[in-house]
Amino acid sequence: MGYNYYGRSPKTKKKKSGYRLFLFLVLLLALAGTGFFSFTQYLALQALRVEVDRLKEQLQKIDNENQLLWDQYDQVVKENEKLREENYMLRSSTVISHGNRNTNRVAITIDDGAGPELIGKTLRILRDHNVRATFFPTGSWVELHPEVWKAAVEKGHELGNHTYNHTFLTTVSDQQIKEELSRWQEAVDSALGFKYQTYFFRPPGMDGFTSPQGSTARRYKEIIAGKGMFTVLWDVELIYALRNEAYTTERIIEHVLANTKGGSIVLLHFNENDIAALPDILNGLRRRGLEPGSLSELLLAAVQS
Numbered sequence: 001m002g003y004n005y006y007g008r009s010p011k012t013k014k015k016k017s018g019y020r021l022f023l024f025l026v027l028l029l030a031l032a033g034t035g036f037f038s039f040t041q042y043l044a045l046q047a048l049r050v051e052v053d054r055l056k057e058q059l060q061k062i063d064n065e066n067q068l069l070w071d072q073y074d075q076v077v078k079e080n081e082k083l084r085e086e087n088y089m090l091r092s093s094t095v096i097s098h099g100n101r102n103t104n105r106v107a108i109t110i111d112d113g114a115g116p117e118l119i120g121k122t123l124r125i126l127r128d129h130n131v132r133a134t135f136f137p138t139g140s141w142v143e144l145h146p147e148v149w150k151a152a153v154e155k156g157h158e159l160g161n162h163t164y165n166h167t168f169l170t171t172v173s174d175q176q177i178k179e180e181l182s183r184w185q186e187a188v189d190s191a192l193g194f195k196y197q198t199y200f201f202r203p204p205g206m207d208g209f210t211s212p213q214g215s216t217a218r219r220y221k222e223i224i225a226g227k228g229m230f231t232v233l234w235d236v237e238l239i240y241a242l243r244n245e246a247y248t249t250e251r252i253i254e255h256v257l258a259n260t261k262g263g264s265i266v267l268l269h270f271n272e273n274d275i276a277a278l279p280d281i282l283n284g285l286r287r288r289g290l291e292p293g294s295l296s297e298l299l300l301a302a303v304q305s
């Protein structure tokens with residue numbers, strides 16, 4: 001076995017260069033591996049970026065839609081506010097003495113109060129004729145006989161505010177007006193056992209409303225509107241019309257039937273003569289093609305026609 005100058009056998013030299021090649025290959029593989037991994041990482045990152053961009057875009061879209069909805073919401077709130085204001089103005093300026101003349105509806109309204117006997121008789125007549133009516137009792141009458149007013153509401157009739165004491169409202173302070181209205185409300189709520197909402201106010205003695213414009217009532221119309229009501233007068237009544245005549249049942253029937261038209265609001269009172277006239281009034285109206293009912297029914301007919 002011979003030795004070369006360097007004292008290494010060629011076999012050894014060959015082995016060494018093989019080892020270097022191996023190291024070189026390992027290094028190359030490692031580098032390639034790193035490159036490969038960073039390339040796949042790069043691809044994954046790119047995909048993530050695309051996904052993030054897509055999500056950002058979606059978020060932006062949602063933000064825009066959200067903004068649009070908020071704008072719409074603001075618009076609705078503003079419109080609602082406007083409608084509320086208009087509604088309030090309308091109520092405070094609304095004094096009606098009749099409904100739409102193009103309907104055949106007629107409202108039967110009966111004011112003040114009486115003992116349970118006469119109220120009971122009235123309810124029976126209305127039931128027999130299948131008619132709903134609107135009553136304007138004073139709060140003091142309601143307090144005196146709560147059960148008959150409860151029965152009236154249960155049978156589908158409605159109540160309107162006519163003050164507690166039948167007070168002429170132009171003669172008292174704003175504070176007293178408010179008290180008159182809320183004492184009526186308390187009496188009714190307590191009689192019925194629930195919070196009753198009425199939209200109708202009728203001024204006792206027509207005080208302040210000698211004309212439908214109601215110039216002297218302007219001061220308290222705002223208070224009425226503030227309580228969610230408007231003022232209901234009438235176009236057919238008996239007390240003034242028959243003041244110079246004998247107040248008989250026949251004349252009452254005659255006067256009401258002669259003066260009632262489609263859309264009329266008939267004012268009766270809880271007295272023996274008016275209630276005695278009621279069956280003939282209801283029959284007579286129907287014979288003339290008119291349909292008696294409550295104020296709500298009359299006003300609803302006005303909206304529908």
Ligand SMILES: [Zn+2]
Nearest residue numbers: 111112204205
């Ligand atoms: Zn009255």
